[in-house]
Amino acid sequence: MSRTGVVNLPLHGGHPPKWLFTRMVDLSGAITEVIVEEYGQKEFLHRISNPYWFQAFSCVLGFDWHSSGTTTTTLGALKHSLDSEKHGIYLSGGKGGKSRKTPAGIKRAGEIFGFKDSKIEEMVNASKLTAKIDNSCIQDSYTLYQHNFFVTEKGDWAVVQQGLNAENKYARRYHWMSDGFDEFLEDPHSGISCDMKNNKALNMADKESKEAQKISVDLINDNPAHLRQFFKRKDNQMLLTDFTMPKHHPVLDSDLSDKEYEVLRAAWEIQPENYEELILLQGIGPKKIRALALISDLVYGEPASWEDPVKYSFTHGGKDGFPYPVDREVYDNSINTIKEAVEEAKIKKDEKLKAIKRLEDFLN
Secondary structure, eight states: OOOOOOOOOBOOOSOOOHHHHHHHHHHHHHHHHHHHHHHOHHHHHHHHTOHHHHHHHHHHHTSOTTOTHHHHHHHHHHHHHOOTTTTSEEEEEEEGGGGGGHHHHHHHHHHHHTOOHHHHHHHHHHHHHHHHIIIIIEESSOEEEEEEEEEETTSOEEEEEEEEETTTTEEEEEEEETTSOSOTTSSOOSEEEOSOOOSOOEETTSGGGHHHHHHHHHHHHTOGGGGGGGBOOTTOOOOGGGGTOOSSOOOBSOOOOHHHHHHHHHHHHHOOSSHHHHHHSTTOOHHHHHHHHHHHHHHHSOOOBOOOSOOOOSSSSSTTOOSSOOOHHHHHHHHHHHHHHHHHSSSOHHHHHHHHHHHHHHHO
């Protein structure tokens, strides 16, 4: 069952004090140990990929419930506390430059857990795809700045990553679970958390975009040189194709530079077999994905989805049932699991009481 939720994530800067972060590391490790022993490693990943649980977990550790920093700090604490031998879980990636080291981290996990090369390659590909989808295929005005990949000794994985909207200073968190979807490009998320819902956002990972995906691949494999006729030139320079265009022809009010067309030409030479292969090619970013989607709609009558994948928020919906009701059973189960884990965790009594108090404050 897909678990989807939204929380308010205004951007908060700075770092938690050392004394607090040290306690966050200890508490996150203690809670993880209880959950893994009681429910198993896979269930821990299911909970991490559940926005309700993740938000309450962050609150218990001691961070502001509504801050974007819950993602960075909570995952930072987990990266310190997770022990591949004790928990059977490895966390790679991180914020900024650390996110680019995720493939190396996955390979390291593969060595520790004894995965076959094919399994390691599969997970590295999953890491790249989840990042590319949330940064380029879903064009919701949030740019990824951190990527975190969890993997268990049995080969299950989860992704938690976050993007920033530079204009409104809000963050959006994306959750993935390896067994939570059938295809990477067909409504794959277990949750996307953000307070802001866009009126329109290109979503090439929506099942409604399947035909647009196929046409995008066909447009590339049929030589992208003919795509120039669908764009206006910023410098009003006339092209040879301008003289051969039909009288009635849709034209996009934008342009792709010669350098960008070279990227499309390089993709044509490779001849990608499907949309996953296409979007993973070097240089295929948001602008080119958007251009191909627009041509699919304007020329071939196959529109992509423009529905923002965020479903609802605590402050702008949810609690009053609009536009999507809160799943109370899932929410309550998440809270109860954390509370039980805190109570059973091997930490000092006063730390337990403080953690439970923070959870109660979050609920109220």
